[in-house]
Amino acid sequence: MGDIAFNLLIFFVILARANDDSHLKWNPAEAQNLEGSKGAKVTVVIDIDGKIYLNSQQKSETELADAIGDELGDATAGNRVVYLKIDKNVTAPRFEPVIEAISQAGGELIHILNEDHAEPPPQPAKTAAAAPPASP
């Protein structure tokens, strides 16, 4: 009985691995006020080398919007969640087109991040008068 369970488990682990991105290397950036999420149909990862993966399949920038659109299909609002996992050191020319592609495909973007436990910056409402005037 145990052996059958063991073999079944191995089978499902291997099956799940095809859609799993835990083998991709990326260091999450930090931010405050993070929210929990129920899960996403689509996950886009930009790893430490700047390579783009859609549901753990490597993609190019140009094919990303269509590929995300295909994955999301006709899903209704609320079911079009796209997790975006970007390495903190990836630069703008690499991640901005990806964000744009998700937006273009009608994805509901959630940046996956680590909680920043630093003190939040002081709220300025009371000190607004003391603050220097904003430039036009």
Add this chain to the structure above:
Amino acid sequence: MNKLLVEPAAVATGDIAFNLIVFFLVCASTQPDRGRKQDIPSSQQTKAEQKQENTEILITKTGIVLNGAAVRATELPGRLAIHFKGKPRPEDRVVVIKTRPDTPYSNWISVTSMVQDAGGSITIQREEEKTVTVGN
């Protein structure tokens, strides 16, 4: 000498392996699943909104420039609060985010999070690609 030989039954090996695998799988799943939702308007919407006078933030590798004036990260929420004062409509709270090619994602997400927390809505403006012809 009456010494009892105690060893687990051979049939239990599979069950032990099964429990070990479940244990290690649970331990291994430490990927973060919390994040920040971000609404990025579609490109067409962005173009229409850019005709208006919007707040502009340039995010560089080392700093933040708000409407042409350098600001510290700690001062940004205060400055944004001043900008958004008396602007209850979301379309008046559009912030155009610009970057440099070396802007890391960690800076980008930290600034855009502040904009969102201050009640602003984000629009990305990517640097236009320019073709430079070098003469002989």
